[in-house]
Amino acid sequence: MSERVPVLRIGDILLVSIQVDLEDQAVLNLQEDLADQIVTRAARGVVIDITAVEIVDSFVGRMLATIASISRLLDAETVVVGMRPAVAITLVELGLSLGGVRTALDLEKGLALLRRSASGADPR
């Protein structure tokens, strides 16, 4: 049994904060859990906080992109927040630009981004 990352809910937004070095199965579990909960909890947005994450390899990168695509199909929006500079530089070098994933500097700005896009005020 591999560890499961808790999914929290604030209003109609799901919040996931990754705190430990996840093994691949845990990453896949998280992807499933989120897909389930977007539907069961009628979430409008998902925030994935990776402030504590030191390594994002192509497997985790793909999970982030997949969650973004899944949530879009389920009419929710995903924002990845708190990516460290070293992680961002490494992802670019790796060749992973996470197209289609929205990002924000921190949790607060991520939540603000979701609010703006819900109210239709976001031009992007």
Added chain:
Amino acid sequence: MTAAWAADEEPQTQNIAHNDDVVRARQQVRTLAQRCRLSLVDQTKFITAASELARNTLVYGGGGELRSGLVEREGRRGVAAVFEDSGPGIPDIDLAMTDGWTSGGGLGLGLSGARRLVDDFVLDTEVGRGTTVTIVKWAR
């Protein structure tokens, strides 16, 4: 190997047979990268490359072994990791090193991406015998 292991210690060995061994491989090279005093960005690049290669060893090589340690060349210190499996080998290296090409449903960034993240990258493979990938990152 592209350089000699640092004389003062033996390289560490880690089996790669399960999913959680990929996490252990990351932790093993992280400790080494920190001891080698790589910059934060270089540490991150090296650990990420090791993570890609450990997963390759597991998924495509059917499991194998990681040996890692500090290395020295011309007075410079670096950290090296050698991933060895006795899997099917890679028939077409050029193709395997191409961005976006995959035989196993991944993103196809494992080998080519890992190469961009490190200073030295040596791929040694033979169909039917297995694959050995050696990576080195030098302290600046």
Added chain:
Amino acid sequence: MAKQGTGSGLVGLLSADEGSLADQWIDSVVGSLKGRISKAEVGRELHELYGALVEALRAGGTDAQSQEMSETRALLTELSRNRARQGFTPTETAISVLALKRVLEPALNGGSAADVAAYLELGRLLDDLALFTLETYARAREEIISAQAVQLMELSTPVVKLWDGVVAVPLVGTLDSARTQVVMEKLLQALVETGSEQAIIDITGVPAVDTQVAQHLLKTIVAARLMGADCTVSGIRPQIAQTIVALGIEFGDIVTKATLADALKLALTRSGVDLVTRGGDQR
């Protein structure tokens, strides 16, 4: 001649007239350094060196690399590092050792065959020690240069805050790969520290970019996006624009502005700041 015999022959040569030999040596070195270093300091250095050398020869060391010479080498290392730091030339550094050879020359007049042989042997030893000094000197210079390069890099890449939520790096001078990488890391770190969602890279002061540098800039911009910030490049000179096009580098959907002012205006608009010109009737 037995090895031990040679060693004591050398000692004999050196300690024949110890006081005056050392003084002549010091005078000759001080003269060559043209007063840029005090006689007292040279005297202290060379007396120590002289003592260590005689000591090593007594112990039977006739090879510059031998165990017995380690004290001599340590003193020479210190001497050449000091010279390198004080800006003396390689010649001025090596002369400290080689002058001893010249000072010893008069001892050859009327000397026995054994004295000549001893002098030649000592000459070889001093040549080796002089070479060692030069090598240490060169290494010290290299260390100084690379330390300065790092300092220069730190100095030349300031990240400045232009507004709440807007940071900029004004780049000046030629960009190489290493420097661009430093800029990249500093800028991204500044985004986190200041919580800025807008970044501007101003390259008005950059005379030329090559493919590698352009790639680094592109990567910085993509990395900033991954972190949740927007990055604008401003101040691209016409020649650089031509190079970028000629090199076939795709800037894609990256926003570029002619001047830093334009880039700042865009950044402010994006962060929701309204720009109002007061008394605008006349303008």
